[in-house]
Amino acid sequence: MLFSVNSDNPEQRKIKQIVDILKDGGVIAYPTDTSYGIGCDLNNKKAVEKVYKILQLPKNKHLSFLCSDLSSIAEYAVVSNFAYKTIRRLIPGAYTFILGASKTVPDAIISKRKEVGIRVPKNNICQAIIEELGGPIINATAKKGNGEFFLDGIEIEEEMGKLLDAIIDAGNIGNQGLSTVIDFSNDEVTLVRKGMGDYSWIIEE
DSSP states (O other): OEEEOOSSSOOHHHHHHHHHHHHTTOOEEEEOSSSEEEEOBTTOHHHHHHHHHHHTOOTTSOOEEEOSSHHHHHHHEEOOHHHHHHHHHHOSSSEEEEEEEOTTSOGGGOOTTSEEEEEOOOOHHHHHHHHHHTSOEEEEEOBOTTSOBOOSHHHHHHHHGGGOSEEEEOOOOOSOOOOEEEEOTTSSOEEEEOOSSOOHHHHHO
């Protein structure tokens, strides 16, 4: 099912329909502040398994998830004072933070080192979905068979429509990229992946 959603002012009626699909164990495609993503309700084990199957991901590929704010991050991860102060000035934005997982996180997406990847996206649609759902959603980058990013929801429907329960089209968001990944798990800043979020401040340190 394709939903055309206003990226500036997401229609609440459509957001509620999408969240009902998530609550029923559905997998959706949606825009973020970096690229289109594939995801589901973090706490629905069968839906998480569907994401792995749809994207043909190995089980050792650990999925990140989206939270609404820093308070939500602290519910799902161990956040030191150092990490808290740094993350606070970076969110919302194109960053994924590697942190120690709390007991709230389902085992299916925790790495062997007991870490998780968490983002707070600067995207009104993502935030509206998380707020209506009342919890985080899984986030995996949606890519074409040739590895390129999808530019809009219509492209996703054409290539993956039969595999997904809902697709949100917010128009062409451009060939953007991936988030910058920062590891805070050892109470220090480690740049894991260079992405769209500014990382010059890390190199300067």
